[in-house]
Amino acid sequence: MTGSFANLLLPALRRLLLLPLLGLLLACSATQAPYKAYDGAERPATTLALVRGDFYLRKDFLNSYVDAVRFQRVDNHVIENSRAFEEVLLTPGTREVEVYYSWDMGARIGLAPALVSYASSREAISRTLRLTLEAGRQYAVKAEPVFDGNPGDIGSLQHVDFWVEDDQGRVILSREQGRFRPER
Numbered sequence: 640m641t642g643s644f645a646n647l648l649l650p651a652l653r654r655l656l657l658l659p660l661l662g663l664l665l666a667c668s669a670t671q672a673p674y675k676a677y678d679g680a681e682r683p684a685t686t687l688a689l690v691r692g693d694f695y696l697r698k699d700f701l702n703s704y705v706d707a708v709r710f711q712r713v714d715n716h717v718i719e720n721s722r723a724f725e726e727v728l729l730t731p732g733t734r735e736v737e738v739y740y741s742w743d744m745g746a747r748i749g750l751a752p753a754l755v756s757y758a759s760s761r762e763a764i765s766r767t768l769r770l771t772l773e774a775g776r777q778y779a780v781k782a783e784p785v786f787d788g789n790p791g792d793i794g795s796l797q798h799v800d801f802w803v804e805d806d807q808g809r810v811i812l813s814r815e816q817g818r819f820r821p822e823r
Contacts (some may be wrong), residue, residue: 676714694707731774780802
């Protein structure tokens with residue numbers, strides 16, 4: 640009797656233990672809807688342009704960080720809680736999109752308080768990009784920080800290049816056009 644009870648109980652326990660794991664995986668895979676940066680009712684995706692911010696992997700001796708391009712403003716639409724949105728939906732045409740480079744300062748081992756302070760003061764690394772967008776197309780705003788020294792030392796930041804590529808890999812705004820140089 641004990642063996643058959645255990646045979647019935649173990650599969651049920653496995654299923655019970657897998658439910659929270661499945662819930663966690665589904666929660667992690669859910670993505671935030673794009674920010675609607677236009678007025679009026681919802682529109683079909685084929686009539687809009689989708690612009691997403693890209694990610695940049697930065698490494699130092701001990702850690703790796705995932706920095707990101709975020710959106711601050713699109714034309715006259717200020718994006719509240721901009722860290723929550725990786726993508727924006729816009730009407731086609733010429734648009735001014737203000738982007739910023741968001742440093743990952745997570746709770747990584749070895750990130751000294753002085754470095755956190757420096758990075759916090761550099762959150763204003765932003766650039767207003769003038770883009771001509773087509774309906775039904777997707778665009779990626781990419782960024783690359785350029786350092787005088789070690790890429791792990793954000794204190795040696797020389798400049799950040801922002802550029803934009805369309806869904807076919809064509810550059811529609813060059814690095815030089817999107818370059819941000821911090822004040823020294």
